[in-house]
Amino acid sequence: xxxxxxxxxxxxxxxxxxxxxxxxxxLGAACSSDTSVQVDRGEPKQLKGAQRSSITVRVxxxxxxxxxxxTSDLSDSGLERALTGAQAxxxxxxxxxxxxxxxxxxxxxAQLDQPLHAPQGILHLLHTLKDAEQELLxxxxxxxxxxxxxxxxxxxxxxxxxxxxxxxxxxxxxxSVYLYARAEETGRKPRSAGAMRLAxxxxxxxxxxxxxxxxxxxxxxxDYAPIxxxxxxxxxxxxxxxxxxxxxxxxxxxxxxxxxxxxSNRDSLGQALAVPFLDLHDNGLHxxxxxxxxxxxxxxxxxxxxxxxxxVLRHFLHSEATARAFGVDPTGHAGLGAKVSVxxxxxxxxxxxxxxxxxxxxxxxxxxxxxVWIDSLSALHAGVKASQGSFSLPFDGWLVEGGHCRSIEAxxxxxxxxxxxxxxxxxxxxxxxxxxxxxxxxxxxxxxxTGEA
Amino acid sequence: MTLITRADTxxxxxxxxxxxxxxxxxxxxxRLEALLGAGTAAGADLVEVFLERTDHLGVLAExxxxxxxxxxxxxxxxxxxxxxxxxxxxxxxxxxxAGLQRALEQALGMLGLELGGLNRNPFAGLPALRDFAAxxxxxxxxxxxxxxxxxxxxxxxxxxxxxxxxxxxxRGSYARDWQEVLVAAxxxxxxxxxxxHQSVGLNVLAADGDHRAGVGRRYGSADRPDDLREWxxxxxxxxxxxxxxxxxxxxxxxxxQMPAVLANRFGGVIFHEACGHLLETTQVERGTTPFxxxxxEPIAHSAVTAIDEGLTSGAFGSLSMxxxxxxxxxxxxxxxxxxxxxxxxxxxELRTGHARTGSGRRQSHSFAAASRMRxxxxxxxxxxxxxxxxxxxxxxxxxxxxxxxxxPTGQFNFAVEEGYLIENGTLTKPVKGATLIGEAKEVMPxxxxxxxxxxxxxxxxxxxxxxxxxxxxQPHIKVDSITVGGR
Numbered sequence: 049x050x051x052x053x054x055x056x057x058x059x060x061x062x063x064x065x066x067x068x069x070x071x072x073x074x075l076g077a078a079c080s081s082d083t084s085v086q087v088d089r090g091e092p093k094q095l096k097g098a099q100r101s102s103i104t105v106r107v108x109x110x111x112x113x114x115x116x117x118x119t120s121d122l123s124d125s126g127l128e129r130a131l132t133g134a135q136a137x138x139x140x141x142x143x144x145x146x147x148x149x150x151x152x153x154x155x156x157x158a159q160l161d162q163p164l165h166a167p168q169g170i171l172h173l174l175h176t177l178k179d180a181e182q183e184l185l186x187x188x189x190x191x192x193x194x195x196x197x198x199x200x201x202x203x204x205x206x207x208x209x210x211x212x213x214x215x216x217x218x219x220x221x222x223x224s225v226y227l228y229a230r231a232e233e234t235g236r237k238p239r240s241a242g243a244m245r246l247a248x249x250x251x252x253x254x255x256x257x258x259x260x261x262x263x264x265x266x267x268x269x270x271d272y273a274p275i276x277x278x279x280x281x282x283x284x285x286x287x288x289x290x291x292x293x294x295x296x297x298x299x300x301x302x303x304x305x306x307x308x309x310x311x312s313n314r315d316s317l318g319q320a321l322a323v324p325f326l327d328l329h330d331n332g333l334h335x336x337x338x339x340x341x342x343x344x345x346x347x348x349x350x351x352x353x354x355x356x357x358x359x360v361l362r363h364f365l366h367s368e369a370t371a372r373a374f375g376v377d378p379t380g381h382a383g384l385g386a387k388v389s390v391x392x393x394x395x396x397x398x399x400x401x402x403x404x405x406x407x408x409x410x411x412x413x414x415x416x417x418x419x420v421w422i423d424s425l426s427a428l429h430a431g432v433k434a435s436q437g438s439f440s441l442p443f444d445g446w447l448v449e450g451g452h453c454r455s456i457e458a459x460x461x462x463x464x465x466x467x468x469x470x471x472x473x474x475x476x477x478x479x480x481x482x483x484x485x486x487x488x489x490x491x492x493x494x495x496x497x498t499g500e501a
Numbered sequence: 502m503t504l505i506t507r508a509d510t511x512x513x514x515x516x517x518x519x520x521x522x523x524x525x526x527x528x529x530x531x532r533l534e535a536l537l538g539a540g541t542a543a544g545a546d547l548v549e550v551f552l553e554r555t556d557h558l559g560v561l562a563e564x565x566x567x568x569x570x571x572x573x574x575x576x577x578x579x580x581x582x583x584x585x586x587x588x589x590x591x592x593x594x595x596x597x598x599a600g601l602q603r604a605l606e607q608a609l610g611m612l613g614l615e616l617g618g619l620n621r622n623p624f625a626g627l628p629a630l631r632d633f634a635a636x637x638x639x640x641x642x643x644x645x646x647x648x649x650x651x652x653x654x655x656x657x658x659x660x661x662x663x664x665x666x667x668x669x670x671x672r673g674s675y676a677r678d679w680q681e682v683l684v685a686a687x688x689x690x691x692x693x694x695x696x697x698h699q700s701v702g703l704n705v706l707a708a709d710g711d712h713r714a715g716v717g718r719r720y721g722s723a724d725r726p727d728d729l730r731e732w733x734x735x736x737x738x739x740x741x742x743x744x745x746x747x748x749x750x751x752x753x754x755x756x757x758q759m760p761a762v763l764a765n766r767f768g769g770v771i772f773h774e775a776c777g778h779l780l781e782t783t784q785v786e787r788g789t790t791p792f793x794x795x796x797x798e799p800i801a802h803s804a805v806t807a808i809d810e811g812l813t814s815g816a817f818g819s820l821s822m823x824x825x826x827x828x829x830x831x832x833x834x835x836x837x838x839x840x841x842x843x844x845x846x847x848x849x850e851l852r853t854g855h856a857r858t859g860s861g862r863r864q865s866h867s868f869a870a871a872s873r874m875r876x877x878x879x880x881x882x883x884x885x886x887x888x889x890x891x892x893x894x895x896x897x898x899x900x901x902x903x904x905x906x907x908x909p910t911g912q913f914n915f916a917v918e919e920g921y922l923i924e925n926g927t928l929t930k931p932v933k934g935a936t937l938i939g940e941a942k943e944v945m946p947x948x949x950x951x952x953x954x955x956x957x958x959x960x961x962x963x964x965x966x967x968x969x970x971x972x973x974x975q976p977h978i979k980v981d982s983i984t985v986g987g988r
Contacts, residue, residue: 088786095611097591098867099604102575120575120594125522129574137570140651144566170611195787195909230789230909237940238910277756307563308670309706309715387561387569430904430916431936435670435706436713438753440936440986442914458912460936460986462756498756498986 052079052101052207054217057122064128065107065211070135072108074149074210076345076384077101077122083167084200085174087181089193092174103127104384106147107134113141114386137386145306147388150368150378153214153347158333160342165201165221165249173199173250177225180255184227187263190270194262196228196242201250208347208384216343223250227262231270239272239455241265241423241444246338246483265423268446272455275447275499281419281473282461282495283412286480286487288422288443290395293328294484295432295439296465300330300355300363302370303390309435311466312361314374322359322469325403329354330365332380332393336481340394345384350393353379358400359469365390395485399475406474410491418449420497422461437464459499468492517597521576524638525552525683526693527630532598533685536605538624540582541687543614547583548605549686549847551824552576552596553866555679556641562654562673565662570647577866582608586852590869627691633821634681634695641679643726644697650675653729657703660738665745670706675699675729678970684826692826698817698970699728700959703737707745714748714933716741716901716918721817721959723970728815744901744919747931754920754932754987760896761937761980762889762923767902767958769878769973771980772807774905775913775941776800780809780834780842781860781872782849783965789909791942792840799838801945804882807835809844811859811875817959818875818972825861825870832858834877838946846872864967871966878974882951886977889950891926897935897985898923907941914938914986936986944983952977 057077065073079101086093104118105127115138117130168176177199185191201223208216228242243261247253284292296311299321304310312321322328331352332340343349346368354362366374367382367390383389399405412421422445431441440462446453473491480487520528533550540548559571578601579592589611591604606616645653657673665671678698685691700721707714718741722728763771784790792800801807811820811829820829825847833841845853846861849872861870890898898921905915917935921928957974 092587092611093786094869095587095589096869097589097604097607097611099591099593099595100867101594116571118571118573120577122594123521125518133572133574137572137647140560140567140570140647142566142568145568171613193788195789228909240909385569385571426908427904427906427914427916427936430906430914433715435715438934440916440934440988442912442936442938442986458938458940458984460756460914460938460984462753462934462936462986462988496756496988498984500758500984 052077052205054207054209054215057207058209060124060127061209064131068131068135070107070131072211073106074208075103075105077103077207078204080202080204082200082202083170083173084198085170085177086198087174087177090178090182095170095174097170103130105130105134106384106386107131107138109135109138112146113138113143114146115139115141116386141386145369145387147369149210149212149214150346150348152349152378153210155349157216157342157349160333160340161335162220163248164219165251167201167203168250173201176255180225180227180259184229184259184263188231188267190231190233191229191266192232194227194229197226199225199250206341208343210347214347216347218342220339221248222339223247223253225253225255225258227258229262229266231266233270239266239269241269244483248338269444269455272457274457274501275459275497276501277498279494280497281417282492283419283421283476284490284492285423286489287482288425289397289490290482290484290487291425291428292468293395293397294392295428296434297392298434299465300365300392301390302364302366302374305364306370306373311437316361319361320359321361322356323406323472324359325400325406326356326359326469326472327398327400328356329396330392330394331396334394334396334486336486337394344380344382346378346382346388348378348380348382350380358403365392395487397485397487398479406472408474410474410476412448412476413451415448418447420456421446421448421453437466439463439465457500459497462496462498521596525554525681526632529683530627532601534627536601537685537687539616540605540609541624543609543616545582545584545609545614547687549581549684549825551579551866552683554681555865558647558650558677560650560654560675562651562658564671565655565658567651567655578604579866579869580604580608581869582612583851584612584614587612588848592867624687627685628689631692634693637695640695640697640726644677644699645729650729653732657734657738660734661703661705661742664738665705665707665742667707667709667749668705669708672704674702682824684824686826690826692822694821696723696820697726698723701729701732703741705741705745707749709749712749714745716745716748719959721970722815723817723819725815748919748933751931751933754897754935754985756985756987758982758984760893761899761983761985762893762896763899763978763980764901765954765976766956767960767973768899768978769958769975770902770905770915770960771937772879772975773874773877773962773973774907774915775939775944776807777809777874777877778907778964779911779941780844782843782845782853782855783871785843785853785855786849791911795840798840800840800942801835801838802948803838804951805835805838805945805948806880807878808832808880809834809874809877813876813957816876816957816972817970820875823859823861824863827857827859827861829875830859844872844874846870862966862969864969868966873964873966873969874962874971876957876972876974878955878957879951879976879978881953881955881976884950884952886952886954889952889977889979890923890928892950892979893923894925896923898928911940911942912938913941934987938984938986944980947981947983948978949981950979
């Protein structure tokens, strides 16, 4: 298993810092050991192993300015070079936005139930994936290949130390499997879809469920037709809605607010951002969040945070520096750097307790009008303008009409995130745990769909 | 850089400390030969070792302040072992003799081989080093130091202020990536190179009431230590501000099928995404390209000739040797619409039969090399850009493209950052929110006109072997019909 010697690293940093006249420093370190396999029609395609280590050192100079340096070299000479590099960079620290140690860097952290698993070994992974591929290929005659597949297991460790004596350390094992099938019928276009699963160890992976889902989704797209361009009520799968919210998470990000690139501003807290029956929390500690971190890059404990309650913006995600600027506590969403990044962990989305959750009894198969069921969104990196609120994204999905659904050949969905949040009709079904969060299906009115009909 | 020398070992093998603190050069040969010999003796058809040393500097300026400086450095190795058509790959940060041997052992184990095994496939030893870095040793020292980089960026954000209106955010960013690589393989490959990539970007967010426009441009070069010093910052700032001003009050584009004229430079992302990826042998291996069996057949309009090469001086995707030690080439992919070649790497040649093209590339030692694009562009045609626009009754002019991607069925998409309507052969009002979607095999035959103004643009491409430096490019081109997603 991957491991970091926190005592030795701390002592070395202390000694090197003292010899270089550095009185205040902190560091984030990580190491990991990964094994992964890919297969191609019964044959191993690529087998891969990786041992990685990295460290980011932050130092405060005599003027209180901060500099950082990162390296994969954890030798004494590497650490010394990192320290002196950070010291040199600190001359260019931003005096208007200087991070400090998190006041919560020594506060108690949650005890996560994350069982450590011994690695199963690459040959075992290979046989498991070959069997999974074979079973998926056998599910339908049109499924010819599973071009994107992988089974991986990882052992990792994270560490945060600072010169005031804070020390955080977390070990973790995780495993993942993904199967992305390609199917093609004579005279028709190829179609593809897939599924993935996460667990704390390869032996815990729901591979059968992954095969079922990949097969079901791929087969469901074989019978496709173009869709007429127009405005439709859209039903977002949990995965698709979480992807969309994640792409616009700058709405909730104090760093983005301070930088002027968020649609929110300091005065947005307390304002209605969404329909009055929507709750949105960030909760990295949810048991469904495989690989959760107990602390962030600055050592602040991870916690559940209300972002929207009843559609009203309640809190922003914070680092130490942004929290200080807002006069609140850091929330456990920071990275580590001279300018500290802020980001979400894992979303919980659903109806506000006691609100009724919008329109009741939604069932896409009993809808009066045709609607578009969006299964997955693509190209979020290109099609989302987070600072403007707009998006135009290709998607896989179905047109649901009269209780029947038919795959949509190729289409984009476009809109504005503010419009989306204010046009939620309600929720369908139970919330589902996904790698990015917890969410039910979400109905949204009046989105623009561009098709090729 | 100061070299700290310590005594070498009695047999002349340099001490590890000296190796790690010096250049990656011939002195590594004994250790590498030992690894390669051990791997082939264990039964591997081929063993390849990729050693890397990196030095990165990132700087961010916001408004009139330097807000982030991010230096980073590192070393690592990637060891790849082939047997029959299979391969195992292991990367590590541990470059000690024991660390490299562990990695080799793990890679061999993936293929069912063991060190000290069959003692077959004798290894003849490495030849003399092909040192492509011989004249590049001072590149890192010659490139701008931190102070100079910060001053250049602050000059950029200041120019934005001079040229723009309603600018809520002004950002300048600079990245300098220096990489030294040493590639050794049991087929006699033994090459060293130094790469230097610099890029500088300007971004603005313009806001006026409910109107917002975010615009960015990035400029990049390879192997030109003085490039930041030669940056025409005022031109760049003017270009960004003009674009933001045009898009700030733009209406959303009306969705539908229409002809499109794509501007030169970064407009080439359409070919990169729509077709280039499908001409990589990794896609042939996966069975995810519709062009696998079509060499010698027309796959595009006869107006289209497309090239991938690593030779253009200073271009972001240029390289002296690829990450498998092969010299760069010029590869004609499509000539007058006919498919000529695929982009191939070592594994691609092994598994698909397409000869290597010097295109084995990887982000770092953490990735096995794969067939990847370098400088990829559509060649210039006979028309003027104005002629292309004049030929469209009603369509979209895509002056500046955002990013894009291609899916496993060949369907591509990319965002239009700055667009204008074409009405009756003339550019009219700016429009925003457009996404172009389609499939390569349907769109390539619809590129009916190419203009005479080929230009290249730097970019980053993320794929199976990580994020790499590439160039996209094209002249103005006309696509007769494409799906435009909008509102």
